[in-house]
Amino acid sequence: HGDVAGYLQRLADAGMTARQTGPDAVTLEKAVPVHSLPGFDAGDVSVQDAGAQWAARLLDAQPGERILDACAAPGGKTGHILERADVILTAVDADVARLARVEENLNRLQLEATLVEGDAAQPETWWDGQPYDRILADVPCSASGVVRRNPDIKWLRRPDDIPQFAAQQAVMLEALWRLLAPGGTLLYATCSLFHEENDGQVRAFLARHTGDAERCPLPEPLSDGSLLPDADHDGFFYALLRKI
Template sequence: MTDRPGHRRAPARARDGGHRRPAPLAPDSLAMSLSLAGQLVAAVVEGKALTEQLAHSRRRHTAPDINWGAVQDLTYGTLRDYGRGDAVLGQFLQKPLPAALHGVLLVAFHRLEQRHDQAHTIVDQAVSAAASLAPGLKGVVNGVLRNILRRFDALVTRLDATPETRLRHPDWWIRRLRASYPDDWEAILAAGNQHPPMALRVNRRRLTPEAGLARLAEAGIAARLLDNGALCLERACPVDQIPGFFTGDFSVQDAGAQWAARWLAPRDGERILDACAAPGGKTAHLLELADVDLTALELDPARATRIEENLERLGLSARIEVADCADLERWWDGRPFDRILADVPCSASGVVRRHPDIKWLRRNTDIPRFAAQQASLLDALWRTLAPGGTMLYVTCSVFDEENRSQIARFCARHADAIRMAIDNQIERIVLPGADHDGFYYALLQKHR
C-alpha cells in the first residue's frame, strides 16, 4: 500500500523466525486478542475488507473463551488510528517482519497509547503473541516495543505534529474535507475517530417513538428521542437485550439514515423503487410508513438475502430483485415509479468510524470512480421515474464530488430535473456527530 507514513511492504522473503514450534496462547488472554487483532490488521493492510476477515477469523478460531469483543475493539481502534503505528515502526524496523507480526506491533502501539499505565503487561503479552506466530522473532518484538517505551513521549509529540497522524486520516482525505468544509473539517475528522453511536428505529406499524422509548426504559435501556423519531442509546447493547427486537418492534439503524424514508415521504398506493437496497433498513422503513408497492434492487445475491431476512422479521414484504439497477432490460417492466430511493454506492467516508478499514483501503483516485458510477446509476434510474415523480439521492459520503457537485452535474444533464426543498433547504448535509453518521440528501422531481 502507498501514501501511508512509515509503511514498508514486506517482500516475499521477510523473516519468519525459522521453524520453531509456536507457543500456545490461552484463548481468553490479552496475548490471544493481540494476536488475532494483529492478523486482522495485517489482512486489511494487504487490501482485504475487515468485515469479511473478521467473519473468517471467527469461523477459523472456535475456542469458546476467545474474547471477540476485545479482538474487535483492538482491531477497530488500531485501524481508526490510521498511520500512527506505521510511522513509529518505520523508525525501529530495519528489515520487514511477517505481516501478522507487523500487525501485532501496530495493535500493541495502539494499546500503549490508550493504556500507557499498563505498558509492562502490554509488552509482555505482545511478546507472547509474537511467540505464537513466529517464535524466533519474539526478541525483535520485545526490543522494538521497549525502544518505543523509552522514547514514548517524544514519539507521540512527533506524531501529533503531523496532520495525517494527529488527525488519523490520510492527507488527501484531510485536504478534501478542509476545502469543502472550512468551518467543520476538524469536527468531521474527530467524529470519524470515535466509537459510533447505536440507534434504533421504531416500527411505526406497531409503536410510536414515544412508546418505544418507554419500552426501552422499562428494560433498563437509557435512550434519547431525536428529531426524526430515532432512538439513540446512551450505551450500545446486544440486540437480544432489546425488548421486542426479534418480533419486529425495533430495528438497528443509524439515526442519520432514518431521514431517508421521511424525506422520500411515501404515500399509500404508490409504486416505489429502492435501488441498491441491501441490507434493507431503508426498504423496511418505507414499508413501515405507508402501504406501497415496493421493489428492492440489490446486485449481490447474498446481500439480497439479508433484505428478505429483515423484512421477514418485521412482518413486511416487497419485490426483491437481484440485478444491476443500471441494467434496465434485466429487471424493469417499463412501468414508471412514483418515487425512487437512490442510495448509491459511494466512498462511505461518512461512516468511516463503523468501517475504519476504509481509511486504509481508499485512495484519492477512488473518488472520481465512485462519482462516475453514481452518475451512470442516476441517469439510468431517472428513466424509470414517472413525470411528476420524485427521486431522493442519498450517499453516506462527506466528499463534495459525490454529493453537491454530483447533483449539480446531473441537473445540468437533465433539463427536466427540478431541485426540491427538504425541510426548507435545497439539500441536507448530515455531518457525522455524536448521534449519527454522515449522509448527503438531495430531492429531485421530474418535470411533468
Template structure:
C-alpha cells in the first residue's frame, strides 16, 4: 500500500487526496494527470490508494448504492466510495482504523456528513460478508469493469473472459529492458543485487523481472540509459520489426530508414535504436508527448528525427522518401494495460472504440503507401479488443486486395495477459497486446 515516503502522513489526508483523484476520474480526467498535481510527499501513497480504489470501484459503487440509495454530495460520495473500496476484502487496513480515518477526512470537508459516513461504513462492517456474497451476482461489482466492457471481452474471448477480467485487477509485474549497447540481462541482475540489493531474474537476453517493483531512482544506471522500464509484451515490438532473433524474418540492413509513427512516450523508439543503427523518424501528433520521446532518447544517448504531426496528414510531414520499415503503435483503448492504468476502464465510453478503430484504419491506409516494395509494417495496439487487432488487420488486407500485402506467419497476433503453456511457470504474463507484421511485395 502507501510507500515508505508517505507512511508518516496521516491516513485521513491520503484518503482525502484519493477521493479528489476519484472525483477527477469520474469527471473524465486521466489519473496520471491528476496525480501529477498531488503534493510530492503524498503522491506515492495517493497513487497506491487510487489504484486499489479503481480496481474495486464497481463493487464499492454497488455497495454504496445498496447502503445509501440516495447519493450524498459528490465530495462526500467520493470519500465514502474510497473507504468502501478499501474495506472490500481483502482489506489493507484494520477496519476500525480505516473507518475512523475516513470520518476524520470527511469531517474536515463536510462536518455535517461525518455521522452519515460513519453509519454507512460501520453498517458495511457488520453486513460485509452477506453484501459481498450478494454482489457477486452483479458482474460490474464482481469484475469491477463497466458492463459494456465486460460484454465486449466476453464476446471476443468467450473461453477466457472471466480470467481476463480478473487478471485486469491484479498488480502487474515490473519488467526492465537492458540497453543492448550497454550490457545484458544476466549482468544487470548481478548489478541490481550488488549495487541496489534488489532481487531479480533474467528473462531472455535483455529482459529482467524484478521480484518487487522499485522506483527508477533505485535502478543502477537508469539515469545514464543503461536500463529502461518496459513490459515484456511491449518488448516484442522492436525485435519483430527489425527481424532480430525472430525465425523467418530477415534483419533490416544497417542504416535502414524507419518510421516510428505514434512514437510517444518513446519506449519502443529507444528499443529500436538500442538494437540497430537506423535512420529513424519518430512521429507523434502531440508535441508535448513528443517531448517525452526526446527526453528518453537523450537518456539513452540515441538520436532520431522528431516530427510533431498527424500521421494521417502525410503532406504535412513526409519528404517523399519511402521507408524500409514502419512501426505503427496505433492509438487504442488501452484495454490490455488496465493493470497498470486502472482508470482507463472508467474513462472509456463504448463510442470511443468505434472512433479509435476509424483512426487506426486511417493511419494504416495513409502509411502503407510510404513503405518501399519489400518493406515491412508492424501494426501494434495494447488492446484486448479484436476490433482493434485481428479484425482491424483483416479489414485492411481486404481493402488492399489480392497480393498487395502479406501477413507474416511469425506475427504474434493477440497476446493475452494470462499464463499459458508456452510460458515458464515463474514468468508472469505481460500486458495485453496485438501484433501483425505486414510485408509489401
C-alpha cells in the first residue's frame, strides 16, 4: 500500500537503508526480521523475491475480471495480484496446510479471495464451470532457479526429476487451458532454469495447440521468458499464452 518513495522514507525514519528495485519494490541494504519492517503487520508491505514480482505485472489483471491463481501457496503472488486490481480471484492449492498460509497472508493484507483445496491438474474436482479471464499457472518445478537461497537443491535433485516435473507440468497446463475464456491469457511460470520445464514445455504446448493458442511478447529483460538469477533476484521463467 502507498508508493515506493513514501515507503523508502518510512524505512529511513526507522533507520533502515534501502533502494528502489522495481515499480513496486525496494531492496534493503541489510536483512531484518519481517515484523520489524514498518507497517508489515498492518499489511502495508510484503516480502517477495524481485523475480517473483514479475508474475502480477505480466498477468496484468484488470478490475472486475475472474482470475485463477493455480498452485497459489504461500500467497505472495496472490496478494500482489489483488493489490494491483480489484478482481474476483480464486486461489487453488493441493496442500491444505500451505493454503492456510495464503489465508494468513491475505488476512494481513486485508484482501479477499476464494480459497480452494484442490489439484490444479484435476479441475473437474473443484471448478465451478465459469471460465477465467486470466490464469496464473505457477507450476511445480525443479526450483533450480532458487539455488542461491536453497543450496541443498543441488544435492537433492536427481536426473529423473526433470522429466517427471515436465510431465506433471504438461498435464497441468492442458487442464488449466480448458478453464480459460477465449481471448483470455494464461501466464506459465516456473522458478527453474531448465529448458525442458521452460521454453521446451511452452513450445510443445503450442505445437499441440496450433489453432487456439499464441505466445505473447514479453518486455525486457524477459524477451525470451528467462530471468537468470543474480544478486537481486532468483531465477524464473515466464510465458504469456493467449487463447484465440
